[in-house]
Amino acid sequence: MSAIVTARNLSKRYKNATALDSVNFEIQSGRIVGLIGPNGAGKTTALKAILGLTSFDGELSVLGYDPRTQRDKLMEQVCFIADVAVLPRWIRVREAIDFVAHVHPRFDRAKCEGFLKRTKLTPDQRVRQMSKGMIVQLHLALVMAIDARLLVLDEPTLGLDILYRKQFYQSLLEDYFDENKTIIVTTHQVEEIEHILTDLMFIRDGKIVLDTDMEAVGDRFAEVMVNADKAAAARALQPLDERQVFGKSIFLFDGADRATLEALGEIRRPSVSDLFVATMKGTYA
Amino acid sequence: MNTLAGNKFYWLVKREFWEHRGGFLWAPLITGAVFLVLNLMGIITAEVVGARHGIHFGASGEMQHVISQMDAGDMSQVGMALDIAMYSSMALIFVVMGFVVFFYCLGAIYDERRDRSILFWKSLPLSDSETVISKVASATLVAPVIATLAGIAAGILQLLMVAVTLSFHGVNVWQLLLLAHPLRVAFNMIGHIPLYLLWALPSVGWLMACSAWARTKPFLWAIALPVATGLLVTWFGIMGLFNLSAGWFWQNVVARALFSAFPGASLIADDDLVHTGKNNLDFMNLSNTYHLLGSANLWIGVLFGAALIAVAIWFRRWRDDG
Numbered sequence: 001m002s003a004i005v006t007a008r009n010l011s012k013r014y015k016n017a018t019a020l021d022s023v024n025f026e027i028q029s030g031r032i033v034g035l036i037g038p039n040g041a042g043k044t045t046a047l048k049a050i051l052g053l054t055s056f057d058g059e060l061s062v063l064g065y066d067p068r069t070q071r072d073k074l075m076e077q078v079c080f081i082a083d084v085a086v087l088p089r090w091i092r093v094r095e096a097i098d099f100v101a102h103v104h105p106r107f108d109r110a111k112c113e114g115f116l117k118r119t120k121l122t123p124d125q126r127v128r129q130m131s132k133g134m135i136v137q138l139h140l141a142l143v144m145a146i147d148a149r150l151l152v153l154d155e156p157t158l159g160l161d162i163l164y165r166k167q168f169y170q171s172l173l174e175d176y177f178d179e180n181k182t183i184i185v186t187t188h189q190v191e192e193i194e195h196i197l198t199d200l201m202f203i204r205d206g207k208i209v210l211d212t213d214m215e216a217v218g219d220r221f222a223e224v225m226v227n228a229d230k231a232a233a234a235r236a237l238q239p240l241d242e243r244q245v246f247g248k249s250i251f252l253f254d255g256a257d258r259a260t261l262e263a264l265g266e267i268r269r270p271s272v273s274d275l276f277v278a279t280m281k282g283t284y285a
Numbered sequence: 286m287n288t289l290a291g292n293k294f295y296w297l298v299k300r301e302f303w304e305h306r307g308g309f310l311w312a313p314l315i316t317g318a319v320f321l322v323l324n325l326m327g328i329i330t331a332e333v334v335g336a337r338h339g340i341h342f343g344a345s346g347e348m349q350h351v352i353s354q355m356d357a358g359d360m361s362q363v364g365m366a367l368d369i370a371m372y373s374s375m376a377l378i379f380v381v382m383g384f385v386v387f388f389y390c391l392g393a394i395y396d397e398r399r400d401r402s403i404l405f406w407k408s409l410p411l412s413d414s415e416t417v418i419s420k421v422a423s424a425t426l427v428a429p430v431i432a433t434l435a436g437i438a439a440g441i442l443q444l445l446m447v448a449v450t451l452s453f454h455g456v457n458v459w460q461l462l463l464l465a466h467p468l469r470v471a472f473n474m475i476g477h478i479p480l481y482l483l484w485a486l487p488s489v490g491w492l493m494a495c496s497a498w499a500r501t502k503p504f505l506w507a508i509a510l511p512v513a514t515g516l517l518v519t520w521f522g523i524m525g526l527f528n529l530s531a532g533w534f535w536q537n538v539v540a541r542a543l544f545s546a547f548p549g550a551s552l553i554a555d556d557d558l559v560h561t562g563k564n565n566l567d568f569m570n571l572s573n574t575y576h577l578l579g580s581a582n583l584w585i586g587v588l589f590g591a592a593l594i595a596v597a598i599w600f601r602r603w604r605d606d607g
Binding site (some may be wrong): 048051053055071072073075076079080081082083084087088089090091095098099100102103104105139145238 | 292293295296297299300303353397400401402403404405406407409410411412529602603605
């Protein structure tokens with residue numbers, strides 16, 4: 001396994017705000033990394049830095065390239081969907097395919113046309129005539145036909161209905177992802193991508209507050225449902241979070257001893273969204 | 286690798302053409318068509334009015350008689366009139382093309398930032414220099430080549446229209462057409478394209494730099510900056526320091542930045558050119574227009590244009606709209 005992205009003391013300051021504050025992380029090949037954080041935490045800035053779309057301080061290496069100076073080389077092996085609806089509105093399906101086929105050396109036209117056959121898109125259709133969901137289908141078909149080593153997705157399903165969202169991630173997993181590819185994805189719809197992630201990164205106020213793989217999440221964090229009589233004992237173990245359900249308390253622990261927890265009540269693996277909410281407590285306060 | 290780069294550039298230009306087919310292709314074609322239709326209507330009206338009032342202009346072969354009486358000097362006047370008819374049908378097309386190029390350059394980089402499609406283009410392995418230069422090529426080559434071809438077609442149709450009308454009045458069409466110089470006119474127009482490219486460069490560069498730099502309203506910035514500078518220069522008499530008049534600044538800086546992309550602007554700017562014109566159209570000949578290659582005005586403009594295009598490339602690379 002080799003590192004696809006390596007960041008050392010990565011910082012980015014805007015005029016009156018710090019978007020990234022000396023961040024360090026490494027992303028290995030063949031992973032699907034969820035970069036998750038509240039609005040304004042620095043997710044998009046981190047992705048922009050990786051894609052060479054913004055200047056930054058510190059060291060950042062993506063596939064061995066410096067995105068600031070070697071962006072043209074880098075983009076042959078990196079692809080991204082920045083947002084829904086960034087395809088130019090005037091372009092036709094057929095023109096988009098033609099164009100990408102002629103400027104991208106790693107684009108597989110037959111593959112792209114195969115993906116599009118499964119949709120209702122027609123070659124002469126213009127982007128401006130499409131719904132948001134159809135635009136994403138087109139964009140995804142174009143991107144999945146590119147044999148890139150790193151795919152970056154920034155809120156790729158924002159504003160789509162659940163059918164399109166499910167289909168989006170399902171296509172990615174079934175038709176695109178393999179051990180030679182790496183995907184970084186940011187989204188607010190954490191529940192929907194939880195099961196496809198291999199790694200999890202939480203970012204808050206420009207700092208990485210959690211960087212772990214999904215297996216370790218289950219080992220490290222535990223959620224325990226505790227009856228009222230044992231609640232005080234649970235609180236003594238310094239839980240990350242506590243909430244009430246049907247007269248019972250649910251505590252979230254980080255790295256607590258399993259045996260001790262089992263004595264308190266039923267142990268569950270916490271969901272990423274619960275973990276997220278607990279970690280980000282007080283962000284907007 | 287080299288062929289791939291060339292191929293990429295071809296597709297980048299093609300992409301610009303797809304997006305701006307309306308301005309680059311349809312605008313000159315429609316302008317030409319409208320011009321010809323208006324002319325045709327004018328001719329028909331004249332014929333109808335003439336017939337109604339019983340004016341049978343030249344019907345008995347008097348016109349032919351008049352022509353046969355002409356000497357060589359008169360003949361060349363008729364030829365010149367026909368050439369003017371041809372140039373005039375092109376003039377309107379080129380005015381329209383001037384506006385198309387002006388607004389194309391202003392929007393070339395700004396529009397893709399505004400609708401965020403720049404993020405899609407930047408997700409492809411295309412450098413900012415390749416992209417911006419493909420836009421410059423679209424403005425300075427694709428647009429004028431199409432406009433010139435449309436202009437030549439319209440000019441020839443116009444010529445035929447005039448000739449056919451006259452033939453109804455007993456004038457020998459072929460004899461008349463031999464007096465005109467459609468090939469020379471066409472050759473002059475096509476040959477003018479490289480000169481147009483060089484002359485338009487400072488304007489194209491300035492407009493694209495504004496397009497790449499302005500966060501909002503590139504049109505206002507592009508106009509306001511040079512005009513405000515011109516006003517300051519005039520007000521404080523700054524050019525006096527260089528023994529130049531404020532008019533010099535307006536003509537050589539403000540006008541060059543804003544209007545050089547209008548075809549024919551070089552003809553107006555080059556004073557010698559128009560005034561050497563005796564009573565004929567020889568000033569349109571390439572041997573005459575290409576005198577401009579010897580002027581510092583042209584080459585300094587090219588240098589500024591290149592520098593401004595570099596600025597546009599830099600801003601397209603680093604402009605971060607958050």
